Amino acid sequence: MQETKRQKQVGQLVQQELSDIFIRMGFNVTEGGMISISSVKMTPDLLEARVYLSMFQIKSPEEMLVRIKDKMGEIRRELGNRVAKQLRRVPELVFFLDDTLDHVFRMEELFKKINEEKNRQ
Incomplete structure (x- = not known):
């Protein structure tokens, strides 16, 4: 199911505020x-x-995720203070590891190996 315009807007707002909170x-x-x-x-x-x-x-990364989850109350409270005027309720936060970057690096390594093998032949 595709995200609605409102879901995207709120997601971007939450992302911006969480980025600032993390900093x-x-x-x-x-x-x-x-x-x-x-x-x-x-x-x-x-x-x-x-x-x-x-x-x-x-x-x-798993231990770091646990450390972030331990601070969940503080993070959510700060988020609530920041988005109180835009949202009626502060959303529950569920954190996941995004391993897309790891896949990109693995793919790049594989392509390098393929190119090296082609150059040898």
């Missing part, structure tokens, strides 16, 4: 790596935001 909380650059919010998908009732996090050079 203020120090989650964007940590442990020598970077965390960014790649996308936010809203449910049709706008009560749940599925937040996809992209982690670059983080040693243990």
